Amino acid sequence: MKKIKDTFHKLSLTKQFVSIIFLCLIAFLIFFFAILRTGINNTIETQMFSMLQNNQRPIVNLLENEGNVNEELYAYLSKNSTQVDCLISDGVLHIFGGREDKIGNNELYKYLIVESGQLSRSNNVKHGIVRINDMEYYYSLVYCKNSHYVVASYMDNTYPSSFRSILVDSTVYLIILAFILVFMVILIWVFSIIQPLGQIKEYIKQINMGKEVDLNINRGDEIGQVANAITLMKDELTKQEKAKEEMIHNISHDLKTPIATIKSYGESIKDGIYPYGDLESSVDVIIDNANRLEKKVYNLLYLNRIEYLLTSDSEGVVTNMKEVVEEVVLNSAVIRPEIEVITDIEEVFFDGLLEAWRVCIENIMDNAFRYAKSYIKIEVREDDLKILNDGPKMSEERIQTLFHPFEKGEKGKFGLGLSIVSKVTKTNNYNVEGYNTEDGVCFRIYRKPVEEKKKTNSSWKKIERTKETNYEDVKKK
Numbered sequence: 298m299k300k301i302k303d304t305f306h307k308l309s310l311t312k313q314f315v316s317i318i319f320l321c322l323i324a325f326l327i328f329f330f331a332i333l334r335t336g337i338n339n340t341i342e343t344q345m346f347s348m349l350q351n352n353q354r355p356i357v358n359l360l361e362n363e364g365n366v367n368e369e370l371y372a373y374l375s376k377n378s379t380q381v382d383c384l385i386s387d388g389v390l391h392i393f394g395g396r397e398d399k400i401g402n403n404e405l406y407k408y409l410i411v412e413s414g415q416l417s418r419s420n421n422v423k424h425g426i427v428r429i430n431d432m433e434y435y436y437s438l439v440y441c442k443n444s445h446y447v448v449a450s451y452m453d454n455t456y457p458s459s460f461r462s463i464l465v466d467s468t469v470y471l472i473i474l475a476f477i478l479v480f481m482v483i484l485i486w487v488f489s490i491i492q493p494l495g496q497i498k499e500y501i502k503q504i505n506m507g508k509e510v511d512l513n514i515n516r517g518d519e520i521g522q523v524a525n526a527i528t529l530m531k532d533e534l535t536k537q538e539k540a541k542e543e544m545i546h547n548i549s550h551d552l553k554t555p556i557a558t559i560k561s562y563g564e565s566i567k568d569g570i571y572p573y574g575d576l577e578s579s580v581d582v583i584i585d586n587a588n589r590l591e592k593k594v595y596n597l598l599y600l601n602r603i604e605y606l607l608t609s610d611s612e613g614v615v616t617n618m619k620e621v622v623e624e625v626v627l628n629s630a631v632i633r634p635e636i637e638v639i640t641d642i643e644e645v646f647f648d649g650l651l652e653a654w655r656v657c658i659e660n661i662m663d664n665a666f667r668y669a670k671s672y673i674k675i676e677v678r679e680d681d682l683k684i685l686n687d688g689p690k691m692s693e694e695r696i697q698t699l700f701h702p703f704e705k706g707e708k709g710k711f712g713l714g715l716s717i718v719s720k721v722t723k724t725n726n727y728n729v730e731g732y733n734t735e736d737g738v739c740f741r742i743y744r745k746p747v748e749e750k751k752k753t754n755s756s757w758k759k760i761e762r763t764k765e766t767n768y769e770d771v772k773k774k
Contacts, residue, residue, distance in 0.1 A: 311487070311491065314483070314484070314487045318480060318483075321476075322476075325472065325476065334465075337461065337464055337465060337468065338461075340464070341457055341460060341461050341464065342426070342435075344460070345435045345452070345456075345457050345460075346424045346435065346437060348379075348380070349380060349424065349435060349436070349437035349450045349451075349452070350422075350424070350437050350439070350450075352377060352380060352382065352450060353382065353437060353439050353448050353450050356370060356382060356448050357439050357441055357448055360441040360443075360444045360446050360448065361441050361442055361443045361444065362443075365444070366384070379452060379456050380450050380451065380452040380456075381450065381451055381452065382448065382449075382450045383448075383449050383450070384446045384447070384448060384449070385409065385410060385413045385438075385446065385447040385448075385449050386445055386446050386447070387445070388410055388414070389410075390406050390409060390410055390449065404429045404430065405427070405429055405434060405451065408427055408429070409436060409438065409449045409451070412425075412436075412438055413438050413440075413447040413449060416438060416439075416440040416447060417440065418440070418442055420440075421439060421440035421442065422437075422438070422439050422440070423437075423438045424436060424437040424438065432453055432454060433453070433454040433457075434451050434452065434453055434454070435451060435452050435454075435457065436449065436450065436451040437449075437450045437451075490520065493514045493516065493520050493521075493524065494520065496512065496514060496524075497512065497514070497520075497523065497524055497527060500512040500527070501527070504531060512524055512527065512528050537701060552590065552593065554586075555586035555587070555589050555590050556586075556590070558582065558583075558586045559583050559586050559587060559590075562579055562582055562583050563583065565579070566579055566580070614648070614649065614650055615646040615647065615648055615649070616646060616647050616648075616649055616650065616651045616654045617644065617645075617646055617651075618642075618645055618646065618647050618654065618677050618682060619642050619643065619644040619645065619677060621651060621654050621655050621658055622640070622642055622658055622675055622677055622682075623640070623642070624655070625655060625658045625659050625662055626638055626640060626662070626675065628659075629659065629662045629663070629666065632663075632666045633666050633669070635671075636666060636669050636671065636672060636673055637671060637672040637673070638672070638673050638674075638675070639672060639673070639674040639675070640674075640675045641674070641675070641676045641677070642675065642676070642677040643677055643678055643679070645677060645678065645679045645680070647680070647682075647725070647727070648725050648726065648727075649721065649724075649725035653721045653725075654721065656717060656721070657717065657718045657721040657722065657742075658684075660714035660715065660717055660718050661684050661715075661718060661740050662684065663714060664714060664715065664740075665684055665686040665688070665740075667688075668686060668688030668689060668738070669686035669687060669688045669737075670686075670687045670688060670737075671687055672686065672687055673685070673686045674686070680727075680743060680744040681741070681742075681743045681744075682741070682742040682743070683739055683740070683741045683742075684739070684740045684741075685734060685737060685738070685739040685740075686737050686738055687736050687737040688737050688738055689737075689738075690733040690737065690738060691731065691733060691738060696731060696732065696733075699715055699731045700715050700716060700718065700719035700729065700731075701716065715731075718740075718742075722742050726744065727742050727743065727744050728742070728743055728744065728745065729741070729742050
């Protein structure tokens with residue numbers, strides 16, 4: 298079954314459509330020969346017996362009212378060309394109008410006489426089909442209550458066969474017509490799918506070739522949604538590419554300055570000239586610029602390798618966020634001493650490597666110090682960490698692209714810091730968001746309550762055991 302499914306999915310949509318139509322045709326033939334023909338035969342039998350009995354009813358009424366055969370009854374018994382109506386009385390079958398040749402032999406006489414003998418006032422009707430000498434006969438027997446007669450009517454297979462042919466042909470024609478109409482509707486529908494998919498394919502091909510093209514598919518269904526998503530993705534990639542080019546340009550410019558400074562100061566010192574007054578101060582300038590270069594290069598390398606490090610090394614590891622936040626606050630307090638750092642921290646553990654969380658918190662704090670006016674507030678709870686500041690509020694457009702790589706804010710540097718934050722949180726199954734508050738901005742790292750409920754007891758026990766272990770062991774790990 299899996300092989301059939303895989304083979305089917307490898308076909309083009311047109312071939313899939315033809316295959317489905319072929320299978321439907323086979324199903325139709327099976328349905329027609331196995332089910333529909335049986336239904337047609339039952340319908341024909343019901344129709345023939347109903348016709349026999351309807352033609353018998355006036356004869357039965359006359360006999361029950363008169364009790365004997367009269368001229369009116371004789372005329373009625375003789376006129377029907379489709380069936381033969383006759384009377385059975387005292388074991389003798391009487392046919393009127395010289396139509397004995399309809400029987401063909403005496404076997405049918407004998408059969409009807411025997412069957413009529415089984416009728417009574419309580420069981421006064423009987424019908425069926427009998428085969429005599431390879432010919433089928435439909436018959437109906439009715440016992441007349443106020444007389445000694447049994448009305449016997451029969452017909453051979455000529456009329457039913459003709460009726461069957463007409464019914465089968467009509468049914469087949471109707472089904473074929475319905476099948477063709479359904480086929481045309483499905484065909485139009487399939488090509489309405491194939492055509493926009495071809496547009497999407499050609500659009501992607503042109504984009505890969507670096508051409509500027511538009512994709513115009515005005516549909517509200519899933520294909521339209523896919524087309525819109527591809528267009529949005531292309532616009533986003535174009536935007537990121539431009540941001541990346543701008544970032545590379547800015548990085549080149551930022552790297553050029555410290556490199557030029559280091560080079561010029563090194564050449565001056567070599568020539569015995571101290572640009573900053575004395576040897577020690579001039580060397581300090583070189584070291585300071587080298588540190589700037591190191592930090593920029595470190596951010597670029599860290600962004601490239603962080604996902605690999607997190608997925609390969611962080612399984613089963615937890616980090617004490619209280620200690621991480623306190624360490625980062627202690628180290629970053631000197632950035633802007635005039636900014637008050639307010640902490641409300643509980644001792645909680647987050648899944649993931651200590652180093653990754655430290656870089657994550659450092660990047661958020663660096664961003665907060667860059668924009669804060671008077672204070673930064675840090676709140677740490679179970680699976681919930683918030684860093685707030687009273688800096689200027691962000692625009693809605695900025696909030697949407699906050700964690701995209703190479704996106705810089707007004708005072709941003711490389712556009713990589715918050716992208717690293719996003720990678721760390723997502724890899725460790727946390728969410729991160731930035732939003733405006735009443736007096737500033739808040740960055741929040743959290744895990745949804747629904748996910749919290751799904752944690753197994755074993756995972757909680759693992760965290761509890763980690764809490765009991767020495768934190769330095771976790772840090773080393």
